[in-house]
Amino acid sequence: MKNSTQTAAKKLSLPHSLRLAVLATLVAVVLGIPMVALGTTDQNGSLILVQRWPWLLWLAIVIFVGRLFTAELAAHGVVDSLKTWLSSRHPNRPKFRDRNPAILWLRGKLPEPTVTLLLLAFLLPMMPFTDRYSIDLATTVLIYVMLGWGLNIVVGLAGLLDLGYVAFYAVGAYSYAIISQTLGLGFWETLPIAGLLAALFGILLGFPVLRLRGDYLAIVTLGFGEIIRIILLNWQSLTNGSRGIGGIARPEFFGLSMSQTAGGDSSTFVDWVNGNLTMIGQWFGGSEAGLEAYRLSYAPVHRITFLYFVILGLLFFTDFLVRRLRNLPIGRAWEALREDEIACRALGINPTMVKLSAFALGAGLGGLAGCFFAARQGFISPESFTFMESATVLAIVVLGGMGSQIGVVVAALFLVLVPELGRAFADYRMVGFGAAMVLIMVFRPEGFVGERKPSLILGLVGKAKSKAKTKGVQ
Amino acid sequence: MAKTTTAPLLTVTDLTLRFGGLVAVDHINLTAEKGEITAVIGPNGAGKTTLFNCLTGFYKPTSGESRIHRDGRDFILESLPPTRLISDAGICRTFQNIRLFQKMTVLENLIIAQHPGLMRASVWSIAGLLGTKKFRAAEAAAVAQARQWMERFDLLAYADLAAGNLPYGVQRRVEIARALCTHPVLLCLDEPAAGLNATESARLNELLLQIRRELGIGILLIEHDMSVVMQISDRIFVLDHGKVIASGTPAEIRKNPAVIAAYLGVEEEEEPAVLKQLSKKSPTQKATTPKTPTKNPSTKKVKKDGKK
Ligand SMILES: Nc1ncnc2c1ncn2[C@@H]1O[C@H](COP(=O)(O)OP(=O)(O)OP(=O)(O)O)[C@@H](O)[C@H]1O
Ligand SMILES: [Mg+2]
Numbered sequence: 062m063k064n065s066t067q068t069a070a071k072k073l074s075l076p077h078s079l080r081l082a083v084l085a086t087l088v089a090v091v092l093g094i095p096m097v098a099l100g101t102t103d104q105n106g107s108l109i110l111v112q113r114w115p116w117l118l119w120l121a122i123v124i125f126v127g128r129l130f131t132a133e134l135a136a137h138g139v140v141d142s143l144k145t146w147l148s149s150r151h152p153n154r155p156k157f158r159d160r161n162p163a164i165l166w167l168r169g170k171l172p173e174p175t176v177t178l179l180l181l182a183f184l185l186p187m188m189p190f191t192d193r194y195s196i197d198l199a200t201t202v203l204i205y206v207m208l209g210w211g212l213n214i215v216v217g218l219a220g221l222l223d224l225g226y227v228a229f230y231a232v233g234a235y236s237y238a239i240i241s242q243t244l245g246l247g248f249w250e251t252l253p254i255a256g257l258l259a260a261l262f263g264i265l266l267g268f269p270v271l272r273l274r275g276d277y278l279a280i281v282t283l284g285f286g287e288i289i290r291i292i293l294l295n296w297q298s299l300t301n302g303s304r305g306i307g308g309i310a311r312p313e314f315f316g317l318s319m320s321q322t323a324g325g326d327s328s329t330f331v332d333w334v335n336g337n338l339t340m341i342g343q344w345f346g347g348s349e350a351g352l353e354a355y356r357l358s359y360a361p362v363h364r365i366t367f368l369y370f371v372i373l374g375l376l377f378f379t380d381f382l383v384r385r386l387r388n389l390p391i392g393r394a395w396e397a398l399r400e401d402e403i404a405c406r407a408l409g410i411n412p413t414m415v416k417l418s419a420f421a422l423g424a425g426l427g428g429l430a431g432c433f434f435a436a437r438q439g440f441i442s443p444e445s446f447t448f449m450e451s452a453t454v455l456a457i458v459v460l461g462g463m464g465s466q467i468g469v470v471v472a473a474l475f476l477v478l479v480p481e482l483g484r485a486f487a488d489y490r491m492v493g494f495g496a497a498m499v500l501i502m503v504f505r506p507e508g509f510v511g512e513r514k515p516s517l518i519l520g521l522v523g524k525a526k527s528k529a530k531t532k533g534v535q
Numbered sequence: 536m537a538k539t540t541t542a543p544l545l546t547v548t549d550l551t552l553r554f555g556g557l558v559a560v561d562h563i564n565l566t567a568e569k570g571e572i573t574a575v576i577g578p579n580g581a582g583k584t585t586l587f588n589c590l591t592g593f594y595k596p597t598s599g600e601s602r603i604h605r606d607g608r609d610f611i612l613e614s615l616p617p618t619r620l621i622s623d624a625g626i627c628r629t630f631q632n633i634r635l636f637q638k639m640t641v642l643e644n645l646i647i648a649q650h651p652g653l654m655r656a657s658v659w660s661i662a663g664l665l666g667t668k669k670f671r672a673a674e675a676a677a678v679a680q681a682r683q684w685m686e687r688f689d690l691l692a693y694a695d696l697a698a699g700n701l702p703y704g705v706q707r708r709v710e711i712a713r714a715l716c717t718h719p720v721l722l723c724l725d726e727p728a729a730g731l732n733a734t735e736s737a738r739l740n741e742l743l744l745q746i747r748r749e750l751g752i753g754i755l756l757i758e759h760d761m762s763v764v765m766q767i768s769d770r771i772f773v774l775d776h777g778k779v780i781a782s783g784t785p786a787e788i789r790k791n792p793a794v795i796a797a798y799l800g801v802e803e804e805e806e807p808a809v810l811k812q813l814s815k816k817s818p819t820q821k822a823t824t825p826k827t828p829t830k831n832p833s834t835k836k837v838k839k840d841g842k843k
Pocket of ligand 1: 554557559577578579580581582583584585586631
């Protein structure tokens with residue numbers, strides 16, 4: 062029965078595939094005329110039109126052959142079998158890694174996967190191959206992980222599609238910039254304030270959209286993100302408009318400045334270390350010359366490494382908080398809301414509170430990330446908070462697997478590193494990036510980490526704080 | 536409002552709901568007693584689900600009221616906020632097209648049903664985050680209660696599996712167990728036997744009778760499956776075009792020619808044959824019902840229970 066349908070499919074596949082290929086080529090040509098065949102270049106300060114018809118021809122050929130090829134593959138079941146192989150199989154069947162004793166043993170010894178990764182990340186600055194550039198890049202990845210975890214609460218857990226998440230990131234960043242410059246508060250004092258302010262904005266956005274879901278919610282949140290950006294652009298007296306705010310104070314290390322020179326009555330980290338070296342040296346009766354080897358001199362990499370540790374610390378906090386919340390009644394209510402709002406109401410759950418708490422918490426974490434971002438850059442302008450940023454963070458959440466903490470880490474690594482590593486390929490890197498995204502969505506529509514860990518497991522409940530619980534349950 | 540100790544558990548008076556020109560529920564008067572199974576039957580589109588939606592706060596009726604009498608107090612359902620319908624009035628429902636939290640496990644589904652209490656125990660999640668003794672005790676109690684219902688409904692084996700992947704009959708049981716976790720005094724079941732096979736349906740009968748006997752709560756049951764309705768209900772209300780056209784014991788309803796005419800939409804001369812069909816009580820053999828039980832819930836989802 063199955064065999065006969067398959068052979069029938071094979072016989073009929075070629076005309077069908079040809080049709081698909083012609084269709085795809087037509088679409089590509091129509092899109093390609095303005096985008097590929099016609100282009101503009103700058104010549105002596107004036108724009109001139111260039112025509113690249115051969116490019117279009119090549120594009121058409123590549124698309125035609127490629128589509129024909131993939132359609133034929135699909136017709137012969139190659140794509141399907143690849144898909145089933147790649148995607149998570151039947152959700153209720155134990156995975157290989159849940160049956161394999163070696164993996165189980167290792168998992169029993171290691172902390173949570175996210176904690177393991179963060180601990181590994183802690184070692185990065187001490188690696189011999191690490192340089193200033195890689196620490197800087199890693200910091201960027203970590204900011205996106207933080208944003209991803211924040212948005213994951215709203216989109217991944219509560220199922221509320223938010224396209225304006227960048228607004229809260231901006232609120233956090235501008236909070237720090239403005240508060241530190243007008244009130245003179247430092248990074249660590251402002252951090253919670255920025256988080257709370259962003260959470261407040263989350264609630265402000267939450268109220269009007271309580272009744273909206275899906276596409277409607279997405280459009281309103283998109284608008285909210287733009288409103289915040291436009292306010293930042295136009296409220297000159299507060300935000301300095303498009304020129305942005307510069308000279309934002311850097312975070313201090315227990316009151317020690319990480320810069321070359323300290324402002325006011327504080328001292329720099331380097332001076333402090335060297336001062337203490339002299340003291341320790343005197344205690345142990347060592348010679349000044351022997352201590353010379355340990356003496357620090359100022360280097361920008363100190364500050365960058367320090368910032369890296371700051372965001373890493375924030376991530377440890379966020380990871381703990383979100384993982385913990387997810388296993389609490391509030392976390393289950395978020396997920397229940399995502400699964401079925403009507404059933405929630407039938408069980409006496411108040412969807413308003415559940416939604417607002419998700420918005421507030423997600424926004425608050427975005428605010429913390431924004432505060433850190435401002436402190437790291439030292440300069441912010443509305444340009445850093447465009448829709449592109451929201452889209453990237455959303456892509457991280459979706460690509461990672463809705464609701465998965467570890468998935469966000471993997472996706473953030475992918476989304477930040479791939480375009481970065483692709484710099485060598487200049488203009489083509491975005492093409493490759495797009496292709497990679499399409500392939501992932503075709504073959505793993507549920508994201509990198511598709512399966513969901515229950516918040517409670519019957520067999521493990523009651524062994525309260527024991528290790529078994531924290532292990533088996535994320 | 537006179538309160539007597541003999542007041543029925545649920546009293547629906549002159550309940551009416553219009554959708555534009557359509558009167559989906561038309562001056563319905565109905566009562567349900569504690570410790571009894573009250574069935575609501577009627578042809579497709581009679582307004583049964585709409586009645587449930589009014590009782591459980593999903594629709595606001597155009598006029599009329601429904602009242603729950605519990606522990607000597609009266610609760611007017613229309614004036615209660617949705618969350619208090621469950622906690623105070625103690626009315627909880629299931630859905631015609633099963634509404635489980637599909638990606639979550641059976642255990643989680645049953646725990647969410649106890650959310651309001653657990654949320655209070657977690658004190659804005661602060662006690663929860665700190666993992667205080669009191670919160671952990673509350674959580675353990677919730678799990679114990681869930682486990683008890685899972686045992687009762689033969690669900691223990693599925694406890695840690697995603698609810699959405701379970702067989703249809705199991706999902707129906709999960710939904711009823713979930714509703715019971717809210718400690719209702721009136722359990723409203725919207726076609727719980729739809730899509731069940733004969734054995735499952737017979738087992739469901741037993742369970743419902745057991746619940747009625749042991750918990751002494753009232754059960755309001757919408758059902759198309761006559762083998763279920765005739766066997767287990769104490770009282771039956773027959774709805775047609777939004778109106779109650781008959782009420783009485785199963786025996787009375789079975790004999791009522793008006794009911795058969797309306798319910799089955801048959802001509803007068805065919806009645807004797809239908810009467811004979813309906814009298815067959817064998818639980819394994821389903822009486823001729825005007826519709827076959829929905830095998831595929833997704834096709835119905837689109838148009839039914841339509842409040843988005
Ligand atoms: N939200 C709504 N808007 C408009 N009309 C509705 C709505 N919900 C139900 N109706 C109409 O009200 C009538 C009663 O519908 P209801 O779903 O209560 O029937 P039912 O008795 O449950 O039928 P079934 O046995 O098919 O479940 C139908 O005519 C239906 O089309
Ligand atoms: Mg119905």
